[in-house]
Each structure stands twice: as C-alpha cells, then as structure tokens.
Amino acid sequence: MTTAYDVLHPDIVSVLDGLDASTREVKEGARVLPAAAYGSPVFHDFEKRAVWQRSWLCVGRVQQVPTPGTFLAVTILDEPLLIVRGDDMGIRAMSALCRHRGHALRENCSGETRRFVCPYHHWSYTLTGDLVGAPRMEDAVEIKRLREESQLPLIRTEIWHGFIFINFDSEAKPLAPSLVKLEPYLAGYDLDTMVTIPPTFGPDVPWNWKLLLENYIEPYHTEYVHPGIHDFAPSTGVEFDGWNGDEDNVIVRYVPFLEPDGGLTERGWAAPASFPPIETLSPKQRHRVGFGMLPPSMNIIFTPDMLCYGLIYPTGPKSLTVGGGLFTRGGWCMPKSTVDLPDFEDRVARMMEGSRQLGEQDTSVNIAMQQAKSSAFAPRGRLAPLEETLAQFNRWLAARYRAEADRMIDMAAQRVAAE
Numbered sequence: 001m002t003t004a005y006d007v008l009h010p011d012i013v014s015v016l017d018g019l020d021a022s023t024r025e026v027k028e029g030a031r032v033l034p035a036a037a038y039g040s041p042v043f044h045d046f047e048k049r050a051v052w053q054r055s056w057l058c059v060g061r062v063q064q065v066p067t068p069g070t071f072l073a074v075t076i077l078d079e080p081l082l083i084v085r086g087d088d089m090g091i092r093a094m095s096a097l098c099r100h101r102g103h104a105l106r107e108n109c110s111g112e113t114r115r116f117v118c119p120y121h122h123w124s125y126t127l128t129g130d131l132v133g134a135p136r137m138e139d140a141v142e143i144k145r146l147r148e149e150s151q152l153p154l155i156r157t158e159i160w161h162g163f164i165f166i167n168f169d170s171e172a173k174p175l176a177p178s179l180v181k182l183e184p185y186l187a188g189y190d191l192d193t194m195v196t197i198p199p200t201f202g203p204d205v206p207w208n209w210k211l212l213l214e215n216y217i218e219p220y221h222t223e224y225v226h227p228g229i230h231d232f233a234p235s236t237g238v239e240f241d242g243w244n245g246d247e248d249n250v251i252v253r254y255v256p257f258l259e260p261d262g263g264l265t266e267r268g269w270a271a272p273a274s275f276p277p278i279e280t281l282s283p284k285q286r287h288r289v290g291f292g293m294l295p296p297s298m299n300i301i302f303t304p305d306m307l308c309y310g311l312i313y314p315t316g317p318k319s320l321t322v323g324g325g326l327f328t329r330g331g332w333c334m335p336k337s338t339v340d341l342p343d344f345e346d347r348v349a350r351m352m353e354g355s356r357q358l359g360e361q362d363t364s365v366n367i368a369m370q371q372a373k374s375s376a377f378a379p380r381g382r383l384a385p386l387e388e389t390l391a392q393f394n395r396w397l398a399a400r401y402r403a404e405a406d407r408m409i410d411m412a413a414q415r416v417a418a419e
Helices: 010-017 041-052 143-149 176-186 209-217 344-372 385-418
Strands: 057-061 070-076 079-085 091-095 109-112 131-133 154-160 163-167 195-197 251-256 263-265 268-270 288-294 298-303 306-316 319-324 332-334
Touching (some): 010 041, 041 306, 041 385, 057 070, 057 079, 057 306, 091 163, 131 143, 154 176, 176 251, 176 298, 209 288, 209 298, 209 319, 209 385, 268 344
Antiparallel strands (some): 057 163, 079 091, 154 163, 195 332, 251 288, 263 268, 288 298, 298 306
16 A cells, blocks of 8 residues: 555655644644744645645736736746736736747736737737747648647636636636635725735745744734734734634634724824725724735735735745735725825835834744744744634645645555556
C-alpha cells in the first residue's frame, strides 16, 4: 500500500502529521502549525498546488474594467493573467502568455485595447483570447488550424458583490455559497454605487503569507502590539462567527468601538472617523469594525465610513506582495459623496498616517515571527481563546493540505499499479 511516507517529502509529512493538533477546538488545546509550513521551499510548492491553484483568488473589482477593452494584467503564482471586459460586457480571465513562444502579452498594468499584441513576434489576440494575427506563419501551417490551437487559455471566473475572483481549478465548487456568512456584514454597503479606489502594491515583504493573515485576523495581540492606537477597539469586546465546516470560505470577527462612527485616523482607531459615516448602515454596524478573511488571497474590513479590502499573493516561501487594506493606499470602496469632498486628499493623508503606525508595528512582529520559524526551538504553542480565528484558519488549510496529499498518493499508487 502506498503511503505518505513513500510519496511525500519529509517537510510535507511533518506538517501533515501535525495537523490534528492544529485543528482542534481552542478549548481542547489547538496549537499553531508546524514550522515547516512557514519556510520550507518544498512545502511552499506543495501549498501552491494544494491551496493557491485550487482556491478562489480575488484579482480586483469590476469598476477597474468598466468598458469593453479595459483590462488588468496581474501575476499570481508566477502566472501572468489578463482580466478583460469583452464587447458582450462579460469579464474574462485568461493566460497572458502568447501561444507562440510564451512571451507575456502584458504584465502588471492596466489599460484599454482592442487587441493584445505580443511584443516578441506580433501575434495578436482579441478580447476573448482568439488568435487573429500571426505574421509570416502562412508557410508553416494553415491559418485556420493555427487559430484553433492558439486560443489563450481561459480561467474560471466568478463575480461576487463586484469583486472579481478567479480559480485555476476548472472543477472548483462555486464561490458565492461558501461566503454567505459575510452577507450580514455587507448589508448597507451599496457596492454597486460606491467608488472603488484600487489598491497599490508595495515591494515584497519578507515573511510567509500565512503569518500576515494570522496577525490580521486574531485580536489577541492588539492591546500589546498596538497600545493606544487600538484602544478605541478593545479586544475585550470581540465576537467570533462560528466555523461552518470544510466548505466554509470565510473567517470573520468584529470588535465594538467605544463610540459610534469610528474609523482609522491619524491617531489610530478613533471617533469621528476620517470620513463621514455611511448613513445606510445599521446602528450596530456604526458601532463596530468587522474583520473578514477570504483565504487565501483577500481580507475585508467593514467600518462605518468605508469598506476596505486587501489582496495578498505569495512570491516565495518567505515573501509576498500586499496591496490595499491597511497596508498600502487604496483597496477602498466609498460613497461618491465621500470621494467628492473638497478635502478628500487631506483626510486620506490623516488616515494613512494611522495606517503607517499600525503597519510598522505589525511589520516588526511578522519579521520576528518568520525568524522564529527557523529556530530549532520553534514552538507549537497553544492557541488562546482570542485566537479562535487561527484555529478556523488551520481547519481551512488542513482540509486542502490533506486533499492534495491524497491526490498525490493516489497518483503514485496508480503509477505503481500500471508498471
């Protein structure tokens, strides 16, 4: 019988063997993931297949591709992609690699076009990925056959509340049913009429992607890492939404403010917020901040004055790129009346000062946490009650790790049987 020990690298096995301890209930002694999950290159490659190539990944907002021919060129897992609004007003995701020799048609930019033209040999493609031009290829192959075999590969796409998600797995289950837990948080945010200010991406940061999400979603650290700046949203009032099983794609918590209509300011979380409150929100929504995570690529923050979202993509086992959220400018959905305020940029500057302070404090923690994972004494400590969201995240990850390991073992067994 083929087992994990026959097929999988020891770093992968070490993580799999430690999952039972990480997926328990907090009150039953749930522990952090094994250290290899945060730095091993071998495990990172395994995780790319298990998690990133089989999960719904947010790539932007529909407002970023408003009219036919507008596009986003993004790179995820070293895969250059095109997100394109077609003449039929549909939004498609497709590979950005020319089907001739593989040069990227566009990379890490946005714009508007009628044709995507390869800068190498000028093969050209329509907004739907059809090949329409291949100079000087007539003598090599019949043009009709060339067109049939040179369609840009399409990638599964789903739109959820104006957010564009893609999935490299064509057999993945639909996204929306797994996000129902967030619907009450979205009530009152009219995302169809709000203005989207897209995220900007800073330079790569030197820690594993999971460390960023873990720090973001747990409130245990806030009174110790962010004293003063987070006092207006104290961890003593945190409430967690329950875990709905392996099909759940949302981890969420909310924290009451000391006063209504708070938000991020130059002083940290405070009231009044940097921007006017959204009048369509309920009194309860205007008295709290909600932190949601749609692993592996997205977080959402619900505040009385805006909806804030961040996107993350790993670039290596110990590095990632981050856009929007509380880390860089943008990733904001705001009422048009807010964006039209004459002092809007001044308000943004004040909010970004608070963001800078939070970011610097979290950066020092994330760097220290990454360094700790390389230690021979790296702990697998017990999770605290205020780290309930980490236990949920561990369960989300474990389901995907185990499924990928099973696939690899089954494939190995089939090869053995065929020999």
